[in-house]
Amino acid sequence: MVKRGDAVLNKDLWREALNLFAGGVNSPVRAAVKPQPFYTDHAYGPFLFTENNKKIVDYVLGYGPLILGHSPQQVKEKVIDQINKGWLYGTPSKVEIKLAEKISQHIRTVEKIRFVNSGTEATMNAIRLARGYTKREKIIKFDGNYHGAHDYALVDAGSAATEFGVPISDGIPKDVLKTVLLCNYNDLDCVENFLKKEDIAAVILEPIMGNMGVIPADQDFLEGLRELTKTYNSLLIFDEVITGFRVGLEGAQGLYEVYPDLTTLGKIIGGGFPIGAIGGKKEIIDNFTPNGRVFNAGTFNANPVSMAAGLATIEELEKGKPYDIANAAAREIVEELDKIPIFHTINSVKSMFQIFFGIEEVHNAKDARNANKEKYIEFQRKLLDNDIFFPPSQYETIFTSAAHTDEIVSLTIERIKKIASEIK
Ligand SMILES: Cc1ncc(COP(=O)(O)O)c(C=O)c1O
Numbered sequence: 001m002v003k004r005g006d007a008v009l010n011k012d013l014w015r016e017a018l019n020l021f022a023g024g025v026n027s028p029v030r031a032a033v034k035p036q037p038f039y040t041d042h043a044y045g046p047f048l049f050t051e052n053n054k055k056i057v058d059y060v061l062g063y064g065p066l067i068l069g070h071s072p073q074q075v076k077e078k079v080i081d082q083i084n085k086g087w088l089y090g091t092p093s094k095v096e097i098k099l100a101e102k103i104s105q106h107i108r109t110v111e112k113i114r115f116v117n118s119g120t121e122a123t124m125n126a127i128r129l130a131r132g133y134t135k136r137e138k139i140i141k142f143d144g145n146y147h148g149a150h151d152y153a154l155v156d157a158g159s160a161a162t163e164f165g166v167p168i169s170d171g172i173p174k175d176v177l178k179t180v181l182l183c184n185y186n187d188l189d190c191v192e193n194f195l196k197k198e199d200i201a202a203v204i205l206e207p208i209m210g211n212m213g214v215i216p217a218d219q220d221f222l223e224g225l226r227e228l229t230k231t232y233n234s235l236l237i238f239d240e241v242i243t244g245f246r247v248g249l250e251g252a253q254g255l256y257e258v259y260p261d262l263t264t265l266g267k268i269i270g271g272g273f274p275i276g277a278i279g280g281k282k283e284i285i286d287n288f289t290p291n292g293r294v295f296n297a298g299t300f301n302a303n304p305v306s307m308a309a310g311l312a313t314i315e316e317l318e319k320g321k322p323y324d325i326a327n328a329a330a331r332e333i334v335e336e337l338d339k340i341p342i343f344h345t346i347n348s349v350k351s352m353f354q355i356f357f358g359i360e361e362v363h364n365a366k367d368a369r370n371a372n373k374e375k376y377i378e379f380q381r382k383l384l385d386n387d388i389f390f391p392p393s394q395y396e397t398i399f400t401s402a403a404h405t406d407e408i409v410s411l412t413i414e415r416i417k418k419i420a421s422e423i424k
Pocket residue numbers: 063117118119120121123146147148149206210211239240241242266267275
């Protein structure tokens with residue numbers, strides 16, 4: 001698979017990148033690939049094809065959106081059709097209605113929706129909406145949950161914020177930080193103590209954490225949050241930017257049968273193109289401008305290319321087979337990992353999993369931080385040397401897709417076994 005000799009190309013690109021971009025990249029986790037990131041030239045199915053002619057099996061999948069694999073034909077055709085018709089109108093278009101209907105048909109709590117351009121924008125606007133609706137200012141978030149890169153979410157955030165040691169970002173006003181209260185994941189008592197003070201606009205969480213590795217919520221925890229937020233008239237926001245349409249058509253809320261007031265979506269609903277969305281009860285979503293007084297706007301909101309790609313992706317997912325393949329791939333790899341004693345804890349839900357070395361159970365961010373991340377990175381690098389790309393951080397999720405067929409899974413397992421014997 002490897003053609004050696006022209007690695008120089010990557011080195012030159014990286015040298016230029018270091019001159020042009022902070023840390024050489026435009027989003028931090030990409031710089032976690034050591035000794036330097038590889039540059040992708042094109043991608044197809046389960047593979048990334050690099051600038052220096054390597055063919056790499058991809059388990060990062062754009063950090064989650066690509067549940068059908070890279071450039072699937074059905075999505076590509078719809079995107080090309082849309083591009084032939086123009087790609088930005090500054091007016092509404094039919095395809096935004098179709099995608100909204102499709103989402104709300106599957107996710108029952110999404111009665112109305114506002115499309116934005118990223119998961120970050122989705123949670124930022126969901127929090128603003130909750131504040132506008134409840135006329136309260138504080139929110140509760142959970143240690144290690146990542147809700148994107150805006151001021152109200154970068155408080156003990158997971159993902160690259162933990163990986164690069166900035167769980168609270170510089171540059172956020174102290175007064176903003178005071179409005180964000182923090183609890184441990186799966187700890188209801190902490191939430192109740194804060195809610196009792198009755199000035200909490202919303203509790204926001206990932207119903208399955210995907211930004212400290214994978215950590216599913218306890219059923220009781222989600223049910224308890226639902227009850228408590230009702231009791232104290234706060235809103236419950238599920239951040240399903242990763243889990244929406246990944247763990248099933250109804251998202252994590254369908255899996256747990258616990259239903260939030262607001263849901264944030266992103267990643268898969270754009271089929272690999274930029275997207276975010278805030279969905280929820282009509283009476284809440286109607287507070288967005290121009291109907292209400294919670295401002296949101298965007299030149300690229302509901303851009304037709306993302307709408308078309310998202311619609312095509314969900315139409316494929318509705319057939320069921322993509323989920324069967326992606327889930328089976330993750331299950332088979334996890335089963336094999338489970339047989340090898342060095343991989344102590346493997347948390348998985350459907351087509352998401354992560355490995356934690358040197359720890360018996362991982363229930364919250366503290367547990368994840370206590371895992372031996374150096375060992376995970378050693379494993380990840382050895383795998384990459386063998387042309388398999390797992391996320392370059394302990395605090396991300398390993399994803400599978402409908403392109404991860406039996407053949408790809410067998411190849412992956414074979415290489416994992418080979419590497420496992422080299423890790424002490
Ligand atoms: C749960 C969750 N929320 C929000 C975001 C932010 O999304 P984006 O990177 O599209 O801004 C992410 C990104 O990974 C996420 O995992």
